[in-house]
Amino acid sequence: MVMKDEIKEHLLGTIIPFWKALRDREYGGYYGFMDQDLKVEKKAVKGCILNSRILWFFSNAYTLLRDESLLDEARHGFDFMKKHCMDRENGGIFWSVTFEGRPEDETKHTYNQAFAIYALSSYYEASGDKEALSMAKELFRIIEEKCTDGIGYREAFDRKFQEIENDKLSENGIIAQRTMNTLLHVFEAYTELYCAAGMAEVKERLMWILDTFAEKVYNPEFHRQEVFFDTEMNSLIDLHSYGHDIEAAWLIDRGVEILGEEKYEEKMTPITKDLTRQIYEKAFDGHSLANECEKGVVDSRRIWWVQAETVVGFLNGWQKEPGKREYLDAAQNQWEFIENYVIDKREGSEWFHEVTQEGVPYQGGPIVEPWKCPYHNGRMCLEVIKRCEG
Numbered sequence: 001m002v003m004k005d006e007i008k009e010h011l012l013g014t015i016i017p018f019w020k021a022l023r024d025r026e027y028g029g030y031y032g033f034m035d036q037d038l039k040v041e042k043k044a045v046k047g048c049i050l051n052s053r054i055l056w057f058f059s060n061a062y063t064l065l066r067d068e069s070l071l072d073e074a075r076h077g078f079d080f081m082k083k084h085c086m087d088r089e090n091g092g093i094f095w096s097v098t099f100e101g102r103p104e105d106e107t108k109h110t111y112n113q114a115f116a117i118y119a120l121s122s123y124y125e126a127s128g129d130k131e132a133l134s135m136a137k138e139l140f141r142i143i144e145e146k147c148t149d150g151i152g153y154r155e156a157f158d159r160k161f162q163e164i165e166n167d168k169l170s171e172n173g174i175i176a177q178r179t180m181n182t183l184l185h186v187f188e189a190y191t192e193l194y195c196a197a198g199m200a201e202v203k204e205r206l207m208w209i210l211d212t213f214a215e216k217v218y219n220p221e222f223h224r225q226e227v228f229f230d231t232e233m234n235s236l237i238d239l240h241s242y243g244h245d246i247e248a249a250w251l252i253d254r255g256v257e258i259l260g261e262e263k264y265e266e267k268m269t270p271i272t273k274d275l276t277r278q279i280y281e282k283a284f285d286g287h288s289l290a291n292e293c294e295k296g297v298v299d300s301r302r303i304w305w306v307q308a309e310t311v312v313g314f315l316n317g318w319q320k321e322p323g324k325r326e327y328l329d330a331a332q333n334q335w336e337f338i339e340n341y342v343i344d345k346r347e348g349s350e351w352f353h354e355v356t357q358e359g360v361p362y363q364g365g366p367i368v369e370p371w372k373c374p375y376h377n378g379r380m381c382l383e384v385i386k387r388c389e390g
Helices: 002-020 048-065 068-085 110-127 130-146 180-197 200-217 242-259 262-282 304-320 325-342 376-389
Strands: 103-105 239-241 292-294 297-299
Touching (some): 002 048, 002 068, 002 376, 048 068, 048 110, 048 376, 110 130, 110 180, 130 180, 180 200, 200 262, 239 242, 242 262, 242 292, 262 304, 262 325, 304 325, 304 376
Antiparallel strands (some): 239 292, 292 297
């Protein structure tokens, strides 16, 4: 498959070298900001989500490619997380630290704890370092004991895990008490931890999360996931997040496969197929995917991570339903759009943050910031290589 060869070349020739070059050899971790003019701000805040995602990426790249330099990068990322991002007094991981590694934003967000579990579990699988697995298990315990109530996962907490306003994962003019986004990435993290450790209590929570997606997050009338919720899991806004739906479809399929429970395959497969079909019919223009639709108004920006998840989502949709050749064509067409317009061809760069539907880059969008990392596009590369070689 031509797409696979092109994507592997892009991974090896652009994404991996780009992120290796952002290694901070003086203070540890990876530099936290590069502006649109490719200037690295070496004293920028280092987001702990950014550093978790980089650790996840290099761990998984090593597991697939077996290049020892990738394991060295992962080890560097793990050392920074262990020494600077974790709160040794109260437990959990901070939201961000200074460029030197001191706590900057002490918020403990469930979403952030989940990404640390995701990264640490992957690093354990790559390196065999039992300390990383122990840290992942401890964060699992913290989420379940401090961030959970009888209905689901709460969102944001202060340093001592007293609940605070969820301003970090609330958008579109509302403050959400619960979010689909956090639930999805807790599921993703627990899937990785279950792969690494096979813990019965993790499996139990994975099944609970799937039930919650099916019964409270998925909206069969509108063929979408709801996004923002109040405490009782009532939807707060008429919003269809196209990127999250195509991402959720394949992440849930993967989790169900790893879970190995026929009951959940029967329960979730119709939902993930419906999400994929709806995105293909309503949000994909034949070449790229719009961002979202709020109250019937489409946001047509082509956001970097949404484009990456579209490739994997449609490739997964085709693998689940081989008769739907249009999904494979969509994945390949989306990759062509990325290759032509989203990848920044300037030497020393990676992907633009966002482009228009016609592929024109927006001005001012950074190349690296606390949310812009090799997690979505790097993972796209790894998934395509594994799926097309397997």
